[in-house]
Amino acid sequence: MKNRLNRCEIAWRVARDIPNGSYVNLGVGMPLAVADYVPEDREVIFHSENGVLGMGPKPPDDQIDWDLTNAGKMPVTLLPGGCFFHHADSFSMIRGGHIDICVLGAYEVGENGDLANWILPDKKQAPAVGGAMDLAAGAKKVFLMMDFCSKDGEPKLLPRCKLPLTGVGCVTSVYTDVAIVDVTSGGFVVREMIEGVDLDYLQARCGAKLRLADNWQVLKTPKIDLPEVKQVPPGVAAAKRA
Amino acid sequence: MKNRLNRCEIAWRVARDIPNGSYVNLGVGMPLAVADYVPEDREVIFHSENGVLGMGPKPPDDQIDWDLTNAGKMPVTLLPGGCFFHHADSFSMIRGGHIDICVLGAYEVGENGDLANWILPDKKQAPAVGGAMDLAAGAKKVFLMMDFCSKDGEPKLLPRCKLPLTGVGCVTSVYTDVAIVDVTSGGFVVREMIEGVDLDYLQARCGAKLRLADNWQVLKTPKIDLPEVKQVPPGVAAAKRA
């Protein structure tokens, strides 16, 4: 499917579904791009788990302040009206249900809304969970950003997750390269599909039963080129600074 | 007994037992006077449950700031190094065992260290507890300031409290008008007595068995006159301001 959305285009589409005034936490990785596409007529307040509300974009290279970083340990800025707080307060906001939307990546999602995004099997490396379980359990809505299938073509939307869970029944909607799928009490419902894709196409690549929403629409985004990646990996940058 | 200590003299004596660098919470009423008698070579940091550390003395009348009050709702000052915080943080300090000493009044104290100081029987009026139970349970040491007997001459040191408790096994030492009594695993031990008083005198006025410490001393203080009380009661002052 040649017109599949790239991750910036998915991010653009996710951003359309964030209402004005929302408090939003973006997971490390792909979801961070959502911040770049908030419509100009909306004000969205981004929360970073390491104690920031009102996080702004990456600073220009000559204005980097390593005392102001995001959950991915990369430099950010603070908007007027932003503020700092400590980790217990930060996760009170998350666990206490004050974050309207969090956007996370995912390995698998179950039709019951279960999420698996923190650990892969058969890896020798140590497990790492960060704030993912707190976000999954605490945010009012959990949006996922991911490809519809894995790189090996395996379905990621499943009747039940096979991998160890991050959270139970927590997922609201899944934004992918070919479709937007809502998690409902009746299972997965396709809300939007890209041009050239139909339900049969999706169903053939999905482990769970899909229904098409009565008012489904074509998933359209502007054409956005992926940025050239020249970032120093965060660990290396941090180690340098330390 | 004509040389009984008055409440300022008891406060003076309590203050001698507060080491340099202590974090101290003073209960509303009689205990507040302790702050006036901290020896000059010591620095003691007073905590007020309503969110103040480093509380200083009452301001002169022309410098009263009603935004800065103590647990008794009366104006105080802040020493350099003092700071403000909210009630959950304030009681984290108390409950978490960070207050070295709190000084409270008492109706009764049991030889097992139980404390009763919040409710009297047969009163029609509503009960009120404030922070007394938090302090009793949380402070590392609980000093009591009270008369050895009630106004009716009834013993206040008892085998077990008869009134409803404020805290269990929490009392460290009892500072009274005639003696200082420590609560030990073996019961009440008299550490100091005023001139002209002996163990028989105290025992006759005590509901529980008293022992005399081997190294007991005479309880001596300078002569301190009680201040003239001209304060507006806090409720009235507060109502005025409101």
Next chain:
Amino acid sequence: MINKIAPTLADAVAGIPDGATILVGGFGASGSPHDLLDALAERNPKDLVIVTNNAGVGERGLARLMKLGCVRKLMCSFPRVAGSTVFEELYEAGKLELELIPQGTIAERVRAAGAGIPAFYTRTAVGTPLAEKREHREFNGKTYIMEEAIHGDFALVRAKYGDRWGNLTYSKSTRNFNPVMAMGAKCTIAQVAKVVDLGALDPEAVVTPGIYVDRVVQVGV
């Protein structure tokens, strides 16, 4: 654009229904949101449950709300202060339900609501009448009781400065219960002495981040 500023006190307290549970900041008169309480009294709601530290003094604020018969139940630590005559009359006449809670336990229970903690254990009140009906449990050889979160439908708080995102700062010891109550309610309403421009508050010194605040109204100094 986000704009949490309410033009008037009446707008600020709009929509508070009969039977609501309301968390009220302040410690006695210190930091009490008197103007919001007075504005609420104008609406003459019924059967309110009020969670706060004291029981009002004089004739304004909480005392006024109680005198008008708006309050069914008061959850507090210290209802009895000089000047709390309205409370005393209602209580002695059996017209007001009182649930007495230790001061630090109120603070922690409301914070728990804000922090997504349904219950926790505390040593405070163990062995006292206020531990009755509480689950008791040992940890490391000491006995504790379980206390559950107290959730508010609304919170009324008072701050010194606020901005259109709802960020708040306080003045000295008037901070007290206000930031805690602000965390624990579905809808938090703040009266401030002054509304300031976004960015005017020091980001290192914001005490209540706007995420906890829904409406801000300026009532003058």
Next chain:
Amino acid sequence: MINKIAPTLADAVAGIPDGATILVGGFGASGSPHDLLDALAERNPKDLVIVTNNAGVGERGLARLMKLGCVRKLMCSFPRVAGSTVFEELYEAGKLELELIPQGTIAERVRAAGAGIPAFYTRTAVGTPLAEKREHREFNGKTYIMEEAIHGDFALVRAKYGDRWGNLTYSKSTRNFNPVMAMGAKCTIAQVAKVVDLGALDPEAVVTPGIYVDRVVQVGV
């Protein structure tokens, strides 16, 4: 007079014994008390239990302490970042015990220790492998797990300014875990960029009141 200022880093970390549980502030390298950790490594203690968010990067601080074989067990949420090679080698060689805890649960468990709360309930991790061996309990129809306080023998934190009473303020998002770890230990040690005079810190903006801090050492900017 109260004077919590330690003249040197060696004085600041004096007395930390083998087997100690140490709470360490910071979020990755951000706000990490590298200099205290390096000074601790000089002492070459054994069998330490470290509670922190990450697992050290590069060769300094926590990574150094681990490389020297001082750490028996690491309790953290995210040990795996680019550059955490020391951790990875030790872990894969089975030379380091790892207890993985969700980030917010670490923060709340340490805060609980500081606040006198032995245990609390949380929804975080319900249904996941990290909820195994936890007591499950329903409140209002939802399932929660019980988590117990994590107490430290020592805490190592990094702040921007400190005074002789131990009051601390931080810089921007380097605040992170530092004020939380400062609450939860018997002895809290802070490295600060600058020691300031008592009274120089705004009393409205002190983040860690000195009551939580035992030693302060200046390490330059």
